[in-house]
Amino acid sequence: MAKRTPPNPNPHYEFLGPPGAFGMVTVLPLITYALYFNCRAGVGCIPGNGWTLDQGVWPQIPPLSSFSSYPQLLLDFFKSAWDPEAFLVYSAFVVYLFVCYFIIPGDIVEGTVVGGVGGSPLTKDRSQHRLKYKINALRTLMLTTLLIIATLYVQGATAFVFLYDHFLGLITASLIWTYGVSLFVYIWSFLPDQDGQEKILSIGGNTGNKLYDFVLGRELNPRFTTRPDSTFDIKYFIELRPGLIGWIIMNFGMACHQYITLGGRVTNSMILVLIFETFYVVDSLWNESAVLTTMDITTDGFGFMLANGLLTWVPMNYCIQARYLAIFPIDMTLSHTLLVIGTQCIGYWIFRGANGQKDKFRRYGADAPQNKGLKYMETASGSKLLISGWWGTARHVNYFGDWLMALAWSLPCGFESPLPYFYPIYFAVLLLHRERRDEEKCRNKYGKDWDKYCAQVRWRIIPYVY
Incomplete structure (x- = not known):
């Protein structure tokens, strides 16, 4: 087994260092929840649409003088935000994308040189190796579109109103996946590679500060071999699929809600939002190989920051325009x-x-x-x-x-x-x-x-x- 690379003795912290990392782990999920609570039916959308302070922000927040009540408040909130059906749906979606990655054909392309540290003396500098990736995200979206059309034909738009009705539960489900994947890749980074050699670590995520490395990502490209000629790159898989495809599906669910509440029509504002954002996603997936030259792939480790951004932030926050129009239609x-x-x-x-x-x-x-x-x-x-x-x-x-x-x-x-x-x-x-x-x-x-x-x-x- 190769000797483990020691932490960087002179780490260069970004994002305000360990305090910033703590803020990401705690505050980013709260922002996603706050966007929901401050823009929903019956409450309005801050500061207009009938929004009031006592209904928005966060349910029944006690004063800071009652700090001892906060743990129970968080527990009660999680119970109210926990939705078994939403968790099963979100989990099934991730598993579906995982299966599609393997069964849908795609070209194998070589990425650019990755910028990590570590490696074995037998392979010189492994951080200068070019990794290979399977390109099939656009085909996954095409199959997903066909399945959506088939569902519409059989069950109608009501099948997708679930996404609007269970939005709070879907946020919670996505966060459970975010923390779970982040913890897995952090622990995985300390284990030897499948060839018995050391993992390639990110330069910025190997500081020795456990929380900071957990957030920024200790390993550069966590991946495992599925068969002799194939590997599964966790960061690359999550980079485009759950976030971008999930974003479009959430948008569609909001449009279905508007379609039903307006008695069978969709406003021109909703149509443009769907067209533009779907076009953006299709364009990104059409140029999937271009992501291989981005800092996300070549430089940044895979930790909580990227996991939260791709599993929660993109699909749950970027659909806010469609969700707003589902509640407050505009012609x-x-x-x-x-x-x-x-x-x-x-x-x-x-x-x-x-x-x-x-x-x-x-x-x-x-x-x-x-x-x-x-x-x-x-x-x-x-x-x-x-x-x-x-x-x-x-x-x-x-x-x-x-x-x-x-x-x-x-x-x-x-x-x-x-x-x-x-x-x-x-x-x-x-x-x-x-x-x-x-x-x-x-x-x-x-x-x-x-x-x-x-x-x-x-x-x-x-x-x-x-």
Whole structure:
């Protein structure tokens, strides 16, 4: 058995270090619950739609002076939020996706070099190995769509109203899976690999602080061999499937609720939300291999932070626009509709144009006909950095397009409440933080060349603004 890699003696903490990790474990689930309690039928949506403080926020919160009553309060709350049917449905969904991963055919592609630490002297530096992945998420969504259509034909829209009626229980079920998977991969990271060698650990998640490593993820790519020629990568599986596919299914359940409550029709606002968000998911799954170059796969470990984001945060929080419209239907005017469509189209044009340009540059090389006319600068590391086209306007211009699309998904909800805008507000903070992390990574990689690049491409995300 290979000697275990010791913790980093000089850890570089992110997200406010161990206190921030504690906040993620405790506060992030509460935010998901708070979004539900502050936007629901009979209560309203903060601060409008009839919302009142005594009904929203959290059920019957006692004053801080009665702190001793909080444990019993949490226990009572969990009992009320526990829904056996919802847990079975959510668990069946995850198992279904797991089975689909193996039985649905897909291409095996090689990812980029992963950035971990550790390894065996026999294999030199295992962190420089390229891992292989099975690409079949889009086909999984296609099969899921066929099953939904068949269910609609047999049982009608009422079959999917379960998702609206049991939403609180589904939140709880997703969190049970989040904590369970996080604990499993943390313990798994200390066990030897199936070949008897040490696991590849993430650079940022091997600090020795148990809570911080649990949250950030100790192992880079937790995976196990299913047969001699196949492996199952837990992080990669969860990266796209439960969150994105679950998000679209939750949206559909909200639309079915609106369809029934409105006597057989769906508002144009709900239709646009479903079309735009479904298109975003389909586009992501169509370009599934592109996720292999992201920091989630190459750099970040798999722990509570990613597990919560993919198993709970995305499907339960990102459907807030559809859930809002299911409770408070809105029929948009023509001008309102054109504003929403225009924002979406501009955002997608920037997002896909920038990402497509970068992908072709990496895939075919600087001198390929597909990249004719693009300017770039050479770096001492041998990499080439684009300084024209989309990437000459801003260093992360794709983030701007991504955020505009997020805004377009909230605009159909009007302006009575800020809660449907939770996603673009949160997403802006996330993108700003991610941009800073990218900048730090690039500065460490390219050194003085990065300063030269920044001098030529001044703007970070929004040209002439930021």
